[in-house]
């Protein structure tokens with residue numbers, strides 16, 4: 001087993017504590033090690049991208065970090081402590097395909113707030129503000145499931161952000177969207193980042209990576225092949241796997 005100990009940079013403060021850390025994180029299923037002994041730290045205020053070939057383990061890593069699945073080895077720490085309900089409530093996740101409740105657009109947002117104990121006038125105000133931010137205000141009463149794919153993804157993002165997470169996980173949030181919808185989603189993510197939300201996003205899109213990324217974790221076949229500031233990795237990838245992926249070649253281990 002390889003020991004992958006890769007710490008993400010802390011550009012503003014070298015001793016800033018990690019927001020989230022993975023220590024010896026592993027996940028096995030179906031007799032296969034899908035995540036193999038990852039040690040890494042996500043620092044506050046950064047936009048960290050997770051990249052790598054299909055099947056490398058990107059979505060599994062995201063789910064482990066968010067506590068949706070339980071590691072079979074190692075652990076995930078939130079500000080130095082085990083992931084618990086409060087930590088989960090300080091995070092939010094948006095999936096590739098949005099999952100909408102069979103309710104109105106507005107009710108989808110209100111439900112997310114209710115789950116976090118926000119009710120009454122505060123709930124109504126925050127839900128309306130989030131809708132306006134996502135430019136969905138005029139669709140508030142429509143059933144969420146009749147919205148277009150791009151509108152549903154904007155709603156999914158608004159629903160994630162309305163709870164004011166400190167860390168937002170995004171799993172290929174624009175992979176099925178056209179350029180205008182992609183831009184709208186990126187604008188929402190960047191606006192959240194400007195308000196202090198840290199971002200961890202899976203993407204295959206190098207253009208999007210250049211627009212959105214500060215740091216990158218590069219995965220290959222369940223291992224953490226490379227990590228660091230995105231610009232450095234793009235300019236001078238250190239591993240053959242990263243180099244091959246960036247050049248659009250299939251990687252074959254020697």
Ligand SMILES: Nc1ncnc2c1ncn2[C@@H]1O[C@H](COP(=O)(O)OP(=O)(O)OP(=O)(O)O)[C@@H](O)[C@H]1O
Pocket residue numbers: 029030034052053054055056057058059060061
């Ligand atoms: N619960 C599970 N049980 C068994 N295998 C799984 C499980 N979850 C994921 N896998 C397998 O783990 C591997 C990594 O899956 P994952 O979805 O993380 O890949 P990915 O890097 O996100 O790929 P893509 O870019 O295609 O979305 C795949 O081979 C997948 O089939």
